[in-house]
Amino acid sequence: MGVIMQVSIIGAGLAGSIVYRLLSKQDYHIDIYDHLLVRGCKSMNFIFSNKNELLITKKILKTVNLDINDYIINEVKDINVGGDDYYPNKKFYVINKSKLIEDLVPRTMITNREFNPIIKRYMTKVSSNGTLAREFVEETETKFYDLIIDASGNAKVLQLEDVNAKYKNDIRTCQFLIYYNNSSEDFNKLFIDEIKIHKGKPMIGHTWIVPVGDGLYHVGCAYYKNDHELWEFLNKYVKKMFGNDYTKVCECYSRINGNLISESFIGRMHGKRGIAGVGESIGLTTPLGHGNIYAIHSAYVLSKLIIHYELNKAILKYKKYVVKKFRKLDEDKKSVKSFNLLRIKKLLKEYYNIPTYESIKIMVKSLC
Numbered sequence: 151m152g153v154i155m156q157v158s159i160i161g162a163g164l165a166g167s168i169v170y171r172l173l174s175k176q177d178y179h180i181d182i183y184d185h186l187l188v189r190g191c192k193s194m195n196f197i198f199s200n201k202n203e204l205l206i207t208k209k210i211l212k213t214v215n216l217d218i219n220d221y222i223i224n225e226v227k228d229i230n231v232g233g234d235d236y237y238p239n240k241k242f243y244v245i246n247k248s249k250l251i252e253d254l255v256p257r258t259m260i261t262n263r264e265f266n267p268i269i270k271r272y273m274t275k276v277s278s279n280g281t282l283a284r285e286f287v288e289e290t291e292t293k294f295y296d297l298i299i300d301a302s303g304n305a306k307v308l309q310l311e312d313v314n315a316k317y318k319n320d321i322r323t324c325q326f327l328i329y330y331n332n333s334s335e336d337f338n339k340l341f342i343d344e345i346k347i348h349k350g351k352p353m354i355g356h357t358w359i360v361p362v363g364d365g366l367y368h369v370g371c372a373y374y375k376n377d378h379e380l381w382e383f384l385n386k387y388v389k390k391m392f393g394n395d396y397t398k399v400c401e402c403y404s405r406i407n408g409n410l411i412s413e414s415f416i417g418r419m420h421g422k423r424g425i426a427g428v429g430e431s432i433g434l435t436t437p438l439g440h441g442n443i444y445a446i447h448s449a450y451v452l453s454k455l456i457i458h459y460e461l462n463k464a465i466l467k468y469k470k471y472v473v474k475k476f477r478k479l480d481e482d483k484k485s486v487k488s489f490n491l492l493r494i495k496k497l498l499k500e501y502y503n504i505p506t507y508e509s510i511k512i513m514v515k516s517l518c
């Protein structure tokens with residue numbers, strides 16, 4: 151009998167759950183870790199930039215016997231950008247992401263704690279003269295695994311050692327789930343507002359309202375500001391849009407990874423152990439912070455390669471695939487960072503069908 155491969159997946163979000171579901175068809179021992187009980191609530195919106203993305207996502211979910219149609223809460227037909235209505239040139243779906251993730255991997259299968267590659271502990275020592283001293287020791291949690299998959303999203307558990315470099319491009323977010331009793335047709339659209347290009351930064355700041363159904367709205371903002379400033383800004387925005395007639399169901403802060411794929415750690419062999427990252431942890435996000443599709447796609451590709459090739463070959467092929475397939479994400483982020491007017495204009499058109507004159511207004515406002 152062969153030796154069973156020991157796999158650890160760090161994070162049970164969208165990417166980690168897909169990997170778990172696909173690899174668990176094999177004769178592997180898999181541990182999947184997540185410290186959060188609430189899964190998948192921070193983004194409820196899937197945007198398919200082209201027909202191909204929609205088809206790939208459908209196909210991937212079909213391989214794990216799931217149908218994307220069972221998770222669609224709403225198809226958004228209208229977008230309101232900065233007060234004007236536009237018709238999107240792509241498919242926007244509001245997805246019940248929590249249910250999707252739970253159906254991929256039930257909570258009961260998850261080891262409900264953080265996974266830290268290095269655990270720091272204090273040991274108590276008694277010296278020869280009888281005095282007690284505390285000594286700091288480090289242990290590694292990774293030693294039992296043949297394969298470790300970083301699916302920790304923005305936490306980027308196995309990414310760059312240098313903490314400053316690790317988070318330097320991240321955009322901060324603040325989001326509320328609100329209940330608005332007075333639901334009208336007016337709010338049954340996606341609102342994108344206050345778009346801001348932060349010079350020298352790769353992510354585009356903006357505010358959004360996503361109709362989730364049953365009077366619920368996911369309202370959020372992403373800017374290079376601190377948490378308090380974001381909260382104040384969003385509170386004012388919600389009041390401006392909904393008046394005083396709403397109830398806040400919950401609120402939280404987060405961040406979105408703005409690092410480039412090319413500056414991320416995608417995968418490598420360490421001796422006989424393979425390490426690879428999937429989803430947001432390796433920078434698979436657009437400058438507008440969309441990462442769901444890429445989390446699904448990268449997780450699927452890595453799993454398939456692991457099943458079909460020896461570990462070292464699989465990781466090598468995966469690295470090549472990611473760099474080539476998702477190259478556009480890096481190009482887009484670079485063009486935002488360098489304030490490339492032509493490319494930003496193209497990007498805004500591509501994502502939200504924003505006409506040129508509006509994009510120019512946005513860019514001029516960003517410079518002020």
Ligand SMILES: Cc1cc2nc3c(=O)[nH]c(=O)nc-3n(C[C@H](O)[C@H](O)[C@H](O)COP(=O)(O)OP(=O)(O)OC[C@H]3O[C@@H](n4cnc5c(N)ncnc54)[C@H](O)[C@@H]3O)c2cc1C
Pocket residue numbers: 160161162163164165166183184185186189190192193194195196197263264265266301302303304305306307323324325370404405406428429430431434435439440441442443445
């Ligand atoms: C406010 C907000 C709005 C967004 N809106 C959109 C959108 O509209 N459309 C879109 O496509 N994308 C959106 N995104 C991005 C999208 O949510 C992510 O790109 C996507 O969820 C990435 O999936 P993932 O599985 O890679 O990571 P995640 O979904 O972040 O999952 C990572 C998991 O790892 C766990 N974890 C982290 N550290 C550890 C650890 N040490 N040990 C164990 N577990 C750990 C976390 O608890 C989490 O459950 C948004 C993100 C935010 C923050």
